[in-house]
Amino acid sequence: MTYSISQAAGLSGLSVYTLRYYEKEGLLPFVGRSKSGKRAFCDHDLEMLAIINCLKSTGMQIKEIRTYIDWYQEGDATLHKRLELFKKQKEAVEEQMKQLNGHLKKINQKIKYYEYACKAGSAKACEGVIDCEA
Incomplete structure (x- = not known):
């Protein structure tokens, strides 16, 4: 088709x-x-x-x-080159994922911080309680 x-x-x-x-x-x-x-x-x-x-x-x-x-x-004469290209890209994606996971961790810390601040009604209530600055 x-x-x-x-x-x-x-x-x-x-x-x-x-x-x-x-x-x-x-x-x-x-x-x-x-x-x-x-x-x-x-x-x-x-x-x-x-x-x-x-x-x-x-x-x-x-x-x-x-x-x-x-x-x-x-064709087949380049199979090894293509394999190496995909392996290299896999490494790049894994590095991106590592960086994104670090960013996600920071965002989750901020969410926790602001949820606590919203419940308390003040960002100052978070000082020393939540391991994340505003």
Whole structure:
């Protein structure tokens, strides 16, 4: 089954504009064309869009994603390169998660602080009681 760019956008959660941008940046060389010359996305293309979206959402630059797409297009000769790329991205995501968990801890401390302050009716009531400054 094939999908128009609008349908592919809806199914992928990306905008038509984003898909056109990705094509311009060389991330969609695998997308075919209909007889009339319009983009014709297939299910495999949607899977690739999900991978592209995943990589982009985890902070990978377009240039690096294009490198992955190029390696994918080259085939099995680049399997090890692709594996290393994903391992590197996994490490980056794990570091992001570590940082986000630290931020979450700080936010939870602030919530605890302000809940206590709201119950007490004053931020001064928290001094020395809650391990978090205003």
